[in-house]
Amino acid sequence: MTQAFNMADLSTALPEVVLSLVAMVILMLDFIVPKGRRDWLGYLSVLGVLLTLMVLCRQWGATQSAFSGQYLIDPFALFFKILFLASGGLIILMSIGYLRGEGADSGEFYALILFATLGMMLMASAVDLLILYIGLETMSICIYVLAGFLKRERRSNEAALKYLLMGGFSSAIILYGIVMLYGLTGATGLKEIASTLTADTLSNPALILAMVMLAAGFGFKIAAVPFHMYIPDVYEGAPTPITALLAAASEIAGLVILLRVFLVAIPGLQDRWALLFYVLSLLTMTVGNVVAIAQSNIKRMLAYSSIAHIGYLLIGVVAGRELGISATLLYTVVYALMTLGAFAMVILLCVGEVKGERIDDFAGLAQRSPMAAAAMLILLLSLAGVPPTAGFVGKLYLFGAAIERGYILLALIAVVNSAISLFYYMKVAVAMYMRDLPPAGLALSPSRPLRVVLFVTVVGTLAIGIYPGPFLDLAKSSIAGLW
Amino acid sequence: MLLSYLPILILVLLAAGFALATLFLSSALGPRRPSKDKLSTYECGIDPVGSARERFSVKFYLVAMLFIIFDIEIVFLYPWAVILNSLGLFGLVEMFFFLGILLIGLLYVWKKGGLEWTT
Amino acid sequence: MPEPAFFVVMLAKIAVVFGLMLLSVAYLTWLERKVISDFQVRLGPMRVGPHGLLQPIADGIKLMFKEDIIPEAADRAIYVLAPTLALIPAFISFAVIPFGDRVRLFGQSIDMVISDVNVGLLYLFGVASLGVYGIVLGGWASNNKYALLGGLRSAAQMISYELSMGLSVVGVLMLSESLSLVRIVGAQSKAWFILLQPIGFLIFLICAIAETNRAPFDLPEAETELVAGFHVEYSSMKFAMYFMAEYANMITVAALATTLFLGGWRGPFLPPVVWFLAKLYLVIFLFIWIRATLPRFRYDQLMRFGWKVLLPLALANIVITAAFVALR
Numbered sequence: 001m002t003q004a005f006n007m008a009d010l011s012t013a014l015p016e017v018v019l020s021l022v023a024m025v026i027l028m029l030d031f032i033v034p035k036g037r038r039d040w041l042g043y044l045s046v047l048g049v050l051l052t053l054m055v056l057c058r059q060w061g062a063t064q065s066a067f068s069g070q071y072l073i074d075p076f077a078l079f080f081k082i083l084f085l086a087s088g089g090l091i092i093l094m095s096i097g098y099l100r101g102e103g104a105d106s107g108e109f110y111a112l113i114l115f116a117t118l119g120m121m122l123m124a125s126a127v128d129l130l131i132l133y134i135g136l137e138t139m140s141i142c143i144y145v146l147a148g149f150l151k152r153e154r155r156s157n158e159a160a161l162k163y164l165l166m167g168g169f170s171s172a173i174i175l176y177g178i179v180m181l182y183g184l185t186g187a188t189g190l191k192e193i194a195s196t197l198t199a200d201t202l203s204n205p206a207l208i209l210a211m212v213m214l215a216a217g218f219g220f221k222i223a224a225v226p227f228h229m230y231i232p233d234v235y236e237g238a239p240t241p242i243t244a245l246l247a248a249a250s251e252i253a254g255l256v257i258l259l260r261v262f263l264v265a266i267p268g269l270q271d272r273w274a275l276l277f278y279v280l281s282l283l284t285m286t287v288g289n290v291v292a293i294a295q296s297n298i299k300r301m302l303a304y305s306s307i308a309h310i311g312y313l314l315i316g317v318v319a320g321r322e323l324g325i326s327a328t329l330l331y332t333v334v335y336a337l338m339t340l341g342a343f344a345m346v347i348l349l350c351v352g353e354v355k356g357e358r359i360d361d362f363a364g365l366a367q368r369s370p371m372a373a374a375a376m377l378i379l380l381l382s383l384a385g386v387p388p389t390a391g392f393v394g395k396l397y398l399f400g401a402a403i404e405r406g407y408i409l410l411a412l413i414a415v416v417n418s419a420i421s422l423f424y425y426m427k428v429a430v431a432m433y434m435r436d437l438p439p440a441g442l443a444l445s446p447s448r449p450l451r452v453v454l455f456v457t458v459v460g461t462l463a464i465g466i467y468p469g470p471f472l473d474l475a476k477s478s479i480a481g482l483w
Numbered sequence: 484m485l486l487s488y489l490p491i492l493i494l495v496l497l498a499a500g501f502a503l504a505t506l507f508l509s510s511a512l513g514p515r516r517p518s519k520d521k522l523s524t525y526e527c528g529i530d531p532v533g534s535a536r537e538r539f540s541v542k543f544y545l546v547a548m549l550f551i552i553f554d555i556e557i558v559f560l561y562p563w564a565v566i567l568n569s570l571g572l573f574g575l576v577e578m579f580f581f582l583g584i585l586l587i588g589l590l591y592v593w594k595k596g597g598l599e600w601t602t
Numbered sequence: 603m604p605e606p607a608f609f610v611v612m613l614a615k616i617a618v619v620f621g622l623m624l625l626s627v628a629y630l631t632w633l634e635r636k637v638i639s640d641f642q643v644r645l646g647p648m649r650v651g652p653h654g655l656l657q658p659i660a661d662g663i664k665l666m667f668k669e670d671i672i673p674e675a676a677d678r679a680i681y682v683l684a685p686t687l688a689l690i691p692a693f694i695s696f697a698v699i700p701f702g703d704r705v706r707l708f709g710q711s712i713d714m715v716i717s718d719v720n721v722g723l724l725y726l727f728g729v730a731s732l733g734v735y736g737i738v739l740g741g742w743a744s745n746n747k748y749a750l751l752g753g754l755r756s757a758a759q760m761i762s763y764e765l766s767m768g769l770s771v772v773g774v775l776m777l778s779e780s781l782s783l784v785r786i787v788g789a790q791s792k793a794w795f796i797l798l799q800p801i802g803f804l805i806f807l808i809c810a811i812a813e814t815n816r817a818p819f820d821l822p823e824a825e826t827e828l829v830a831g832f833h834v835e836y837s838s839m840k841f842a843m844y845f846m847a848e849y850a851n852m853i854t855v856a857a858l859a860t861t862l863f864l865g866g867w868r869g870p871f872l873p874p875v876v877w878f879l880a881k882l883y884l885v886i887f888l889f890i891w892i893r894a895t896l897p898r899f900r901y902d903q904l905m906r907f908g909w910k911v912l913l914p915l916a917l918a919n920i921v922i923t924a925a926f927v928a929l930r
Binding site: 487488489490491493494495497498499501502503505506508509510512513514515516517521522523524525526531534535536537539542543546547549550553554557560561564565566567568570571572574575578579582586589593598599600601 | 612613615616620624665666667668669670671672673674675682685686689690693694697716717718719720723724725744745746747748749750751754757758761762764765768769772773775776779780781834835838839840842843901902905906909910913914917920921924925927928929
């Protein structure tokens with residue numbers, strides 16, 4: 001542990017360094033670029049993300065630990081870093097038009113998204129509880145600000161305040177868990193914790209309590225039931241791109257640290273925490289799907305649907321081992337793609353006074369823009385898990401893993417849930433294809449970056465659905481050496 | 484090591500004792516003739532208007548937050564400054580990055596108008 | 603376990619320093635009044651004792667016998683506690699400042715410092731910054747608008763200038779390679795740090811004046827607009843305690859300036875303690891001189907000066923010094 005800080009350590013964190021530099025440059029350019037032309041800062045941010053991706057790809061296949069063993073680059077981290085960067089880039093792209101529409105174009109917005117992405121990357125690489133916590137806070141604090149970015153909008157303020165309070169609360173719970181783990185083992189490194197836990201200490205009630213606290217804290221971050229109460233209001237009030245960021249990136253980042261901590265630090269308690277997540281998964285998908293039926297606001301509906309999807313993702317965690325975890329990894333990609341696409345559609349419908357947030361706003365979309373309606377249909381089918389989309393493939397592997405490991409009841413309930421979800425997703429499809437266009441409907445004029453986002457997400461959803469092989473292989477190879 | 488803090492502890496007790504003794508003595512020696520006017524809040528002789536428990540300028544909060552950020556920077560600078568001689572060039576460059584990032588922060592706050600008191 | 607003589611010496615040092623501190627605080631008020639009156643071509647206190655020399659004692663006795671008023675609207679517990687919170691840090695921060703060279707006395711080698719803590723400078727800054735609690739809590743607990751404003755202003759001012767103060771001594775730390783004030787004095791055997799760190803000294807001096815809330819930075823008290831600032835409701839010895847804390851702080855920062863930049867107790871011919879006191883009072887005289895000469899800042903000017911001039915200047919000073927030290 002007394003190893004000195006050196007240049008080699010720094011080079012392992014080069015992508016993070018690049019990203020933070022880009023974010024700072026954007027922040028400063030905000031003063032130079034006049035208002036109204038700050039779209040350019042958005043494009044520049046996307047370039048920065050691409051640059052970071054390029055630097056990151058040099059770490060392909062590498063496994064190296066740095067900063068006195070607190071930081072690790074391995075395929076698992078790389079997999080999620082690429083996912084976070086891609087999500088971050090797409091979210092910036094969909095923000096460009098959105099911010100112009102809201103009259104709030106600003107370099108700060110992009111810089112904060114970049115910093116939040118940086119926090120997620122830290123979380124992906126952290127193998128020490130403290131680094132992990134720093135990453136978590138870097139991400140969360142940026143998102144607290146972003147959620148309240150539309151300062152004049154009451155709902156946005158409410159979202160920011162709720163998210164701040166609940167986020168702070170859950171961070172504190174995570175910290176309690178960390179403190180107890182440290183107190184029991186005298187270590188903050190995940191591997192060190194695992195190696196100090198013996199058969200004796202494993203049955204220590206304090207350790208169980210630490211585990212429960214961590215699970216509850218992470219549960220808040222990934223919006224698992226019963227820690228989900230704040231999610232619908234926050235999703236509804238936050239600017240739509242930030243809702244997408246919360247759903248597609250922040251929750252997955254929470255899942256990443258959950259996987260790391262539970263798989264690496266306390267694998268000895270697997271039968272206990274598998275049970276815990278079994279219950280959480282069951283509750284999460286059922287509550288998410290059932291409540292989603294009653295929603296008339298599409299952002300709220302997607303909020304509950306994202307809760308439900310977190311429930312599906314937890315099935316993989318319960319199933320464990322290569323099969324379950326790799327299925328979870330694959331499904332994170334699928335989930336990110338279709339969620340981003342769905343929120344991009346909400347932004348697309350945001351024309352003039354219409355916010356595109358009510359399901360009624362989707363009425364007659366097929367007449368207005370057949371292309372947009374078709375794209376939304378594909379995304380909805382994927383969300384519901386209908387072949388030949390990515391959602392189907394992802395669920396197939398998740399439920400398959402559960403059955404393989406003997407969790408047949410869980411898989412069965414998940415299938416029933418998918419059937420329920422089909423109902424409310426199809427409500428939107430019915431509105432698009434069966435109902436008439438309201439007379440006030442203005443013509444849609446999606447900005448070019450938004451078209452890119454929709455194209456990428458829809459094509460990605462179809463590609464994984466039709467030809468999942470390489471993606472599954474990637475997910476499988478990414479968890480090698482995780483244990 | 485810890486022994487070097489013993490004199491300081493004694494000094495704290497001494498100072499606290501002195502303060503308490505002063506408070507006690509003045510309350511014992513001084514007269515006590517309270518009246519309604521004497522005990523009312525001083526507002527230049529006029530009857531006080533409302534309470535002083537009101538909201539005050541948000542600027543003060545801003546200063547407090549900025550202070551914490553830069554004060555932590557200073558805490559990081561101290562150990563670095565003490566061993567700079569043995570760190571050599573790498574330590575220098577590394578710390579310049581750290582200082583540079585904070586300088587960007589300062590410039591940002593400056594440009595944003597966070598340091599302005601007249602609006 | 604150290605021998606009993608160690609404890610005897612320690613207690614003796616504490617008693618002497620504490621006593622001298624009280625005496626200095628008392629006579630500093632006299633000195634200030636005298637010096638200011640000289641600047642203004644008048645006599646100052648002359649009645650009590652020769653040249654008013656007994657004036658501080660008379661003041662003390664008078665304050666002791668005054669009625670101690672606690673306003674009805676005040677938060678009693680905090681109102682009483684606040685002056686104590688201001689006084690204690692002011693009197694204990696001096697503990698790490700060396701006031702003389704090591705001497706041999708009765709076969710003992712005695713350090714002329716109450717305690718040579720190895721992180722002395724951090725201790726001093728840490729303790730000194732606690733003083734702001736006394737002021738801001740006193741201002742708040744009085745439940746008086748002037749007091750609240752004075753307390754807030756004072757807090758904002760003190761923390762703002764604390765930054766530049768903390769940064770201004772980083773250059774000294776690089777040169778001395780230690781946080782112990784005894785070692786810092788030791789490192790000045792060749793050259794006083796004022797020669798190597800003139801900008802640092804200047805920033806330190808300005809911040810020291812602001813930290814002690816003295817003119818031209820005496821906005822927390824600004825008689826003309828805030829009547830007396832945070833201690834407007836305080837009377838009797840509670841008021842005196844704020845006063846003592848302020849003067850004790852003044853002595854401490856002057857001693858710190860002496861130690862960090864003026865070679866501490868070092869000097870030829872005369873005994874070290876005399877040199878130390880001479881430099882200390884020179885700095886204090888400078889403080890009084892500045893008070894007699896300069897008008898008060900406006901609050902926005904004050905904050906602008908602290909954040910936009912001193913802070914960048916202190917950072918630049920660090921960068922230049924660091925480059926010299928590391929590339930030497």
